[in-house]
Amino acid sequence: MQLELSVDRSSPVPLYFQLSQQLEAAIEHGTLTPGSLLGNEIELAARLGLSRPTVRQAIQSLVDKGLLVRRRGVGTQVVHSQVKRPLELSSLYDDLEAAGQRPATRVLVNELVPASAEVAAALGVAEDSDVHRVERLRLAHGEPMAHLCNFLPPGLIDLDTDQLETTGLYRLMRSAGITLHSARQSIGARAATTEEADRLAEETGAPLLTMQRVTFDDTGRAVEYGTHTYRPTRYSFEFQLLVRS
Amino acid sequence: MQLELSVDRSSPVPLYFQLSQQLEAAIEHGTLTPGSLLGNEIELAARLGLSRPTVRQAIQSLVDKGLLVRRRGVGTQVVHSQVKRPLELSSLYDDLEAAGQRPATRVLVNELVPASAEVAAALGVAEDSDVHRVERLRLAHGEPMAHLCNFLPPGLIDLDTDQLETTGLYRLMRSAGITLHSARQSIGARAATTEEADRLAEETGAPLLTMQRVTFDDTGRAVEYGTHTYRPTRYSFEFQLLVRS
DNA sequence: GTAGTCAGATTGTCCGGACATGCCGATTGA
DNA sequence: TCAATCGGCATGTCCGGACAATCTGACTAC
Numbered sequence: 389m390q391l392e393l394s395v396d397r398s399s400p401v402p403l404y405f406q407l408s409q410q411l412e413a414a415i416e417h418g419t420l421t422p423g424s425l426l427g428n429e430i431e432l433a434a435r436l437g438l439s440r441p442t443v444r445q446a447i448q449s450l451v452d453k454g455l456l457v458r459r460r461g462v463g464t465q466v467v468h469s470q471v472k473r474p475l476e477l478s479s480l481y482d483d484l485e486a487a488g489q490r491p492a493t494r495v496l497v498n499e500l501v502p503a504s505a506e507v508a509a510a511l512g513v514a515e516d517s518d519v520h521r522v523e524r525l526r527l528a529h530g531e532p533m534a535h536l537c538n539f540l541p542p543g544l545i546d547l548d549t550d551q552l553e554t555t556g557l558y559r560l561m562r563s564a565g566i567t568l569h570s571a572r573q574s575i576g577a578r579a580a581t582t583e584e585a586d587r588l589a590e591e592t593g594a595p596l597l598t599m600q601r602v603t604f605d606d607t608g609r610a611v612e613y614g615t616h617t618y619r620p621t622r623y624s625f626e627f628q629l630l631v632r633s
Numbered sequence: 634m635q636l637e638l639s640v641d642r643s644s645p646v647p648l649y650f651q652l653s654q655q656l657e658a659a660i661e662h663g664t665l666t667p668g669s670l671l672g673n674e675i676e677l678a679a680r681l682g683l684s685r686p687t688v689r690q691a692i693q694s695l696v697d698k699g700l701l702v703r704r705r706g707v708g709t710q711v712v713h714s715q716v717k718r719p720l721e722l723s724s725l726y727d728d729l730e731a732a733g734q735r736p737a738t739r740v741l742v743n744e745l746v747p748a749s750a751e752v753a754a755a756l757g758v759a760e761d762s763d764v765h766r767v768e769r770l771r772l773a774h775g776e777p778m779a780h781l782c783n784f785l786p787p788g789l790i791d792l793d794t795d796q797l798e799t800t801g802l803y804r805l806m807r808s809a810g811i812t813l814h815s816a817r818q819s820i821g822a823r824a825a826t827t828e829e830a831d832r833l834a835e836e837t838g839a840p841l842l843t844m845q846r847v848t849f850d851d852t853g854r855a856v857e858y859g860t861h862t863y864r865p866t867r868y869s870f871e872f873q874l875l876v877r878s
Numbered sequence: 879g880t881a882g883t884c885a886g887a888t889t890g891t892c893c894g895g896a897c898a899t900g901c902c903g904a905t906t907g908a
Numbered sequence: 909t910c911a912a913t914c915g916g917c918a919t920g921t922c923c924g925g926a927c928a929a930t931c932t933g934a935c936t937a938c
């Protein structure tokens with residue numbers, strides 16, 4: 389069976405991108421079965437009226453996503469999936485929404501405070517200079533799931549409490565024109581203090597999952613520092629990772 | 634100041650790789666300062682006697698690593714670092730060794746057992762069929778740090794207890810010719826049972842950091858399933874992640 | 879003085895070709 | 909029958925060029 393592929397040269401969408409999307413859809417849909425060979429590049433290019441570099445670029449992007457494996461002298465084959473999405477920088481809000489959980493947010497604090505030494509170091513600002521402090525409680529099915537405490541440098545974004553309750557922080561930042569680039573993360577665990585336990589409806593001393601994160605935009609500025617605690621009975625970090633080769 | 638770059642055409646190492654390594658070293662070393670522009674591709678290609686696609690391939694690999702950012706009409710600039718390593722599939726052993734911690738391993742169990750339903754599902758083998766079971770205690774500075782329980786399908790690798798004590802499981806698998814491709818991971822937390830507490834020199838009910846992982850090779854076979862528990866006072870997961878754009 | 883326009887610079891996309899490299903099967907030889 | 913060699917095949921690397929898209933800054937017009 390021949391896979392139906394076609395490209396639209398009048399579209400502003402790059403040709404290699406059109407192709408990679410079609411291939412990805414075919415893999416997702418099961419038309420390209422795991423382990424099956426994706427006929428040689430030369431012929432594929434000829435069939436589509438594309439050049440080999442363009443076809444290679446499309447295939448390479450899927451290899452980088454972990455969907456395909458190339459073997460010299462053999463060909464390109466579809467990975468026996470199990471592959472979902474690799475870990476990406478996502479907000480808890482988006483994660484929950486993608487899982488169909490209807491997340492709710494309660495903003496506890498939204499104010500300007502002088503930066504502590506810890507916050508100043510993380511954000512790269514002067515100590516005691518003003519920073520935004522946002523504390524939120526994230527709920528799913530009416531039950532508290534996580535406590536999120538974030539610090540942001542001033543002047544970057546307009547933090548509206550109403551918007552914070554209806555969407556995620558990252559989405560707000562992206563729509564404010566900030567291009568997120570990378571983040572440094574640390575995941576650990578500790579026993580809940582009485583205050584933390586109260587907030588999350590747990591017992592004092594109960595195990596909590598913690599995450600700290602500093603996010604940078606593409607100019608290298610720190611744009612957010614967060615300290616989060618999660619109820620481990622309600623949430624765990626799940627992700628896929630690829631071996632860089 | 635001109636950055637000193639050169640390529641060796643007689644080397645079997647690909648030219649784009651030689652170039653990307655030199656650029657990466659210059660960034661690491663601080664010769665290329667964060668935010669500085671990396672002169673245009675055309676001129677760079679001419680200076681090195683390379684073609685533009687080759688130079689682009691080198692630059693692209695560093696963009697993928699998060700070290701560089703390209704802007705159309707502007708140029709390519711070095712990211713204001715803070716960038717260490719992105720998250721990769723690594724063994725605890727390698728992580729500790731890289732941190733200069735001289736890890737030690739004590740093999741507690743190394744046997745063939747019938748697969749439980751959970752293990753069979755994770756590895757994709759029949760229930761009650763034989764699988765390797767390896768239990769190890771990982772120590773740093775003489776103190777227990779983590780308890781590692783792994784299951785492997787039979788026939789893949791020769792599990793020598795002595796080798797397991799002197800190196801990591803992943804290194805063993807790689808040297809056995811297995812090409813690791815991806816892994817599905819889950820990180821959570823829970824209270825220690827009495828048995829777990831004893832093993833890790835913690836109190837019963839103390840918070841533990843947990844990680845479960847299924848690793849796949851490039852043919853899509855599950856090659857390892859692991860259930861690990863870490864002492865959160867001694868270990869946390871630290872990593873960098875890039876925004877896929 | 880301010881806003882709109884234009885030109886230069888630089889990366890993004892795409893082409894067509896060439897040769898090298900590694901893998902696999904088939905043929906050949908023992 | 910089995911092992912070694914050889915050749916075909918598919919990807920890997922590299923070239924040189926062409927045009928498009930986008931950003932910046934300077935110039936111009938109002």
